Amino acid sequence: MPTSLLRWRRGAASGPVVTAAAAAPSVAELYRERRLPLVRLAVLMVDDLPTAEDIVQDVFTRLYRRHGAALDALDDPNAYLVSAVMNAARSALRRRRITRAYRPPRPDPAPAAEDEALLGTGDREVIRALGRLTTRQRQVIVLRYWSGLSEREIAATLRVTAGTVKSTAHRALTLLRAQLGER
Structure with missing residues (x-):
């Protein structure tokens, strides 16, 4: 655990006790830690690396726009990210299915x-x-x-x-x- 997240607390009889602070990680820290696992999750969903990378990037962008650099408002940022990536992957699959179902009208053949x-x-x-x-x-x-x-x-x-x-x-x-x- 990084030392910046540790706080010293004095116990009544036992001396100093180390506990984890309730400080939420920043978006940059989450991005460094969670990007690759989230891309892997998205690849499993959409079976396409470039689309998976776009999904994860969009999720982090929306997260930053909505909550800013500090994520104090989120109880569990990791769960939020997983849920957002799954929802975005389902949306991508839905768009892909609609795109594949559309057959443009065949152009009239040009006369020789x-x-x-x-x-x-x-x-x-x-x-x-x-x-x-x-x-x-x-x-x-x-x-x-x-x-x-x-x-x-x-x-x-x-x-x-x-x-x-x-x-x-x-x-x-x-x-x-x-x-x-x-x-």
Whole structure:
């Protein structure tokens, strides 16, 4: 025990008795003593050394901001630090889980340069107009006019009724005529 924390007390019959003072350690002392064990604890939680070091550093920063250099207000600074590191590690794991669950929308593939060069102006307009249709409408139009399938074959391919194919094709052609003009 450091001598700065020792205080002499005189007993009634036995002479001087050495007891530990109730002085709380400073943040700097706690940092020197507890940083590595806390980083090890955080690494066990988050399985990532840089994140664990950031967690411990943030905990000590918050501790200093809240209580200052002297930690007299805390009953057990070590328990406070362990609890804060565990809470921060759980928060980091929660953020990581949310981040991994998010899947950004896939960007539309860029057309190949040779495809763009081979397309005429009219072809580009038709492709843009097709891009403005719904997915189902685009599927029906492409299967009908590009692949040459019958309404019954399209219905079987898309697993819809023949009536759905007819009405979808009619709506899609109406939209295409409106966008491209009657040609």
